[in-house]
Amino acid sequence: MKIAVDAMGGDYAPGVVVEGVANALYEYPEIDIVLVGHSGKIAYYLEKYGIASHPRLSVVHAPTVVEMSESSATSIRGKKDSSITVGAKLLKSKEADAFVTPGHTGATLAATKIIVRTLPGVNRPALAASMPAFSGRFLLIDAGANIDVTPMNLAEFAIMGSVYSEFLYGVENPTVGILSVGGEDSKGSDLTKEAFKLLEKAPVNFVGNVEGNTVFEGACKVLVTDGFTGNVFLKTSEGLANSVKYWLNVIFRKNIVRMIMGLLNKKAFRELKTNGSSELQGGAPLLGLNGVCIVGHGSSSPLAVLNAIRLAGECIKFGVNDKIVEKISRFHKLLEEESESEKSNTEQDV
């Protein structure tokens, strides 16, 4: 199993990436790694972490880097030899079974959509983010890849998310809900109402509309939404979590007794942090691409890089993409049959 890793991705590249790769080579003997990036800039870190001549590591040179501040479109047009584009090409040519980047989500999406393309039957790849709930986690799809979508896109996201969360959380037939306003079937926008009808026919365990508050109480395992709303959902959760952290700090510092208690409670907060941590998740896959692609957080640590590599390996082993293709084709076939039977019914009526 060969996994390409973008050495230049993220805020602390290439140092943390190479350190994460070194750990992954040690932890996962079944995984070969292709580091993609500026070979000159990587060399120092390969020496530092003792993997300069590791038998399961190779380096593919990519002279340019997409900076985190660059726009996706211009970076892809302007930097055809960036580590992201070169990584995507390795995935396309099957020289790598998966591509991991702790970097620029937008640029990765743009490059892989053009170079790697989508799985048969899938119109749009979507970003699937695992988020913490009261107990356990749930999958948010799409977390921000597609701003304007159709009801059919949402139905496909639901199927992809269902397959992936079955693997990720080890649950059979995970519950799937549409993020909407009000839990009743009739509530929602034109988009969610049409998607609702499609999802009633889709091969998933559809539980209907789900609201932004009940999802944290476990209303569903897969939360389906467009990339605009999904991104707002993700960022709001992030912002509010930071807000609460800030308030707690302020409150605990108000007097000396509380300050001491605050210090004593540090361990408790560390646990809270772990529960909500993205480090252990490693990253979010772009589901629906014709290849496994994991996007890590821009501020990934070596541990996050290691976990992103592990996740990529597991996606390959579990055959996530084959299962997606199978379910999506079953769904499209069902819709076709239905529309044909309607047609023949109409003809008979005539």
Next chain:
Amino acid sequence: MKIAVDAMGGDYAPGVVVEGVANALYEYPEIDIVLVGHSGKIAYYLEKYGIASHPRLSVVHAPTVVEMSESSATSIRGKKDSSITVGAKLLKSKEADAFVTPGHTGATLAATKIIVRTLPGVNRPALAASMPAFSGRFLLIDAGANIDVTPMNLAEFAIMGSVYSEFLYGVENPTVGILSVGGEDSKGSDLTKEAFKLLEKAPVNFVGNVEGNTVFEGACKVLVTDGFTGNVFLKTSEGLANSVKYWLNVIFRKNIVRMIMGLLNKKAFRELKTNGSSELQGGAPLLGLNGVCIVGHGSSSPLAVLNAIRLAGECIKFGVNDKIVEKISRFHKLLEEESESEKSNTEQDV
């Protein structure tokens, strides 16, 4: 100043509403109150709280109640003599200067839209919710009244929100942002991109796109969005806040030492709760209606009812609606002039 109050609204009606009204009559000698609801069911509480023959209180009988579980549309069609509909009619006929209901947001919106109608120049009323940030608060508009909207609707929401938050927070020329994905001007959906262009011309302090995380850090005082995204934003914040509360409880209960610390910290948590409390806000106005209408939380306490009445009184005193009409008409005039000058330019070119 006469304020109509829906005695039957909310989960604990009419008891808590009458208690809140009794306190308001005592606290605000300049406010007269018209209680709207089932006179038989109210009578007991009027006696209990000693306001049965209060000189500044009158009761208007409304035989039916819109239950919190009912759908907005059917409740309005089916119950033409509900406390919400009767309250809206009092507002329309100017027998009341404001209408306060701690009840059903959807039904209130539906009834007031039909009966009270909108202010001149305003196409849609919007729900404006005040939310807690790191320091201070910000205004979310629309928090859920309009699911599918146009860019012009968003521009009008921005103007209304700007006027209202100037009054509510006592800040001059408050910053206004569009809730979007990515802070750059070019980011967003078709809807937000078009609204962005309109807001650059609007008489507000427009700061561009704002993300769901930075808004909690004070990125803007007025956060403009459609009612679908706004409702998701609101519910997600609510859900996550509950989630954090739950985690903290679990963590603090893990061992006895921590349990004691948890108990000692109760006061700290109470402060946190106050910071995020909706009780002190009283409720959210439906801005853009041709009359002042405040919707309280369904689980309103007497204190929340009191504060909703206070808020209604202040909206009248500050002349929120007159200021909205003035700013909206200035905005529409500006757009007209612009389109005329473009036309004449084109004619000159010819």
